[in-house]
Amino acid sequence: MEKSQEITAYVLCGGKSVRMQAEKGLVLYRGKPFIRWIIEAIMPITSNIILVTSNGDYSLVGLPMIEDSYEDKGPVGGIYTALKHSKTVRNLILSCDIPKITTELLRNLCDESEEIEASVTFLCDAKNDYPLIGVYNKSALQTFADAISSNKLKLCPLVNMISHQKICINSDQKSLVQNINSKAELQSLNLLDL
Template sequence: MSQSKENIAVYILCGGKSTRMQEEKGLVDFQGKPFIQWILEAIFPLSSNITLVTKNKAYQKFGFPLISDLQDDKGPVGGIYTALAHSDTQTNLILSCDIPKITTNVLSELITQAKNCKNSICFLTDGLHDYPLIGCYSKSLLPVFAEAVLESRLKLCPLVNEQNPMKLFVYQKNQSALTNINSKAELHSLT
């Protein structure tokens, strides 16, 4: 087993309200499989330590542990707080459940860079948009996220940018892996 596979915990945030999609995003079908299945298949070569952050029991069928948010309705900041509080590892890969085109290669590069940098957060960017929900977070950030939840500072990008993150640029040939799908219209335009 590779060093990465042993030393990284993966948390997929599945607890969103899915308001624009109007159904549970992680369970939405794309090319014959739910979003979450595509993501799990991309992760599995890199880590088997996978936890789904959700209270929706429909995710049990994927065979990974489910944990509920420690604080309800705190969005991704609350999801990351829950993941870091649960984790026993220093490096934690945090992913949203709406990125069905994510690839093992892109995630492998992210993990490698995160383990080799001194920053407590390393996430992907295409140069135009940041993707903090495709990122690695140090367990040491638990107090930062706990305080943010307590104070209801729930905007993720400003919070992570305060932590001097490393932003890993994804070149154009791999940028489709970053596509997050939030609505039926976006799903229908996905190829």
């Protein structure tokens, strides 16, 4: 399949990284920063990749970076920034703490997002939703603007309130979408790979 220029990928590299005590996207996993694993998974789908961050350390990956439009508004603010910046209708939005994500999973998500007209298409499993592994339609911009102005910054209730579709992953794929938020989680991830 050819790369799609009809989708822009944004990796949200904000966040306080309190539990990790280090910039999450730059934490090493198997010798490479998380951000590189994520970029490598995106590249076969689109080369139009932008990082949402104000941290200049991410310049090591050589991709365009944009700063959050609003500070301290969490993922809702990051998604708003991405949608406002985007020139494409569909936008792949990912967090920076999912180093095991695969091209196959992302391609399936992108393909499914083309099938149904929804403001957002995101992954889920039997228990959890993963709205930070999703395709967001530019039409959702106003919803995110309104959420910020009313300080409603919880992402799951917001995406469940607008038109959405969930793509369920199987139990074998669950490790691919795991957020690595702490040193303990990173250690257990490294141990699993031994």
